[in-house]
Amino acid sequence: MNLTVNGERRTFEPLPHLAALVSALGLDGRKVAIERNLEIVPRSAYLKTALADGDQIEIVHFIGGG
């Protein structure tokens, strides 16, 4: 399936839900926040959030800043 993740178009094996994308990317879901098509997905909903071809996903985390 094709997803745009952080502005980058990428192809994945079919992913059942958002939690599968997080682990496919090698990320720790406890340290990030995610938007799917501009809507925030609560961390508790990663397992029940289905992904569709063409979804726009933003994955962010805290970095140093003033």
Place this chain on the structure above:
Amino acid sequence: MDGSTQAAEDTWTVAGRTFTSRLIVGTGKYKTYAENAAAAEAAGAEIVTVALRRVNLSDPSQPMLVDYVKPDRFTFLPNTAGCFTGEEAVRTLRLAREAGGWDLVKLEVLSNTKHLLPDMEETLRALKLLIADGFQVMVYCSDDPVYALKLEEAGAAAIMPAAAPIGSGRGIQNFLNLGLIIEQAKVPVLVDAGVGTASDAVLAMEAGCDAVLMNTAIAGAKDPIRMAVAMKHAVIAGREAFLAGRMAKKSYADPSSPMVGLI
């Protein structure tokens, strides 16, 4: 008099949370996250500002801020650095709330990449959007008492005027305006941005600020850890001097040793 000099602990409260340290430090511009964490500890900070950015997908094993500057040790104050519109700021802080699970945030809406001074019209608009969304908002603002009052009336949790442009290290440029902002405010006032060295922090606290927020003054020092210690003492010294009440300035000398009984 019972001879006790023990005063009640000097704390300050923002959005219902009470803190002892009056020094908030940023987490940007350090060589490493380890140095960053050491500086925050040396500063005695209880609150640190953090930014929100896309994760690096090409190398997910890169060190992460939260592994060094730990959210269970410091209160994270997510910022909206790099946002130029209210919508960008709101989107960023909604994500920050999801990433960290708290509602105390720092709003900054910038106008221009050269001086990074706030766009106050857009800042006020963004503040209202955030408050409607349940956030407690500490607001980076210009040193304009008129806008500072508008922010407070709109429900800002703290007013945070820039002493000078972000990262410029030039110290407080307008003591008159800062004094007016402090005098009228019923919420905490913090100098945010522009502090360059310890004396700037002392002056901010002597002027009556509730706290000081800085990043580059520490991260950009030759020895950041040592400067963090200096800033800790500076903020305490300035606060104590403010509470003590300075002596009156006089035009002529007034001898410290008695003039009677001279040989």
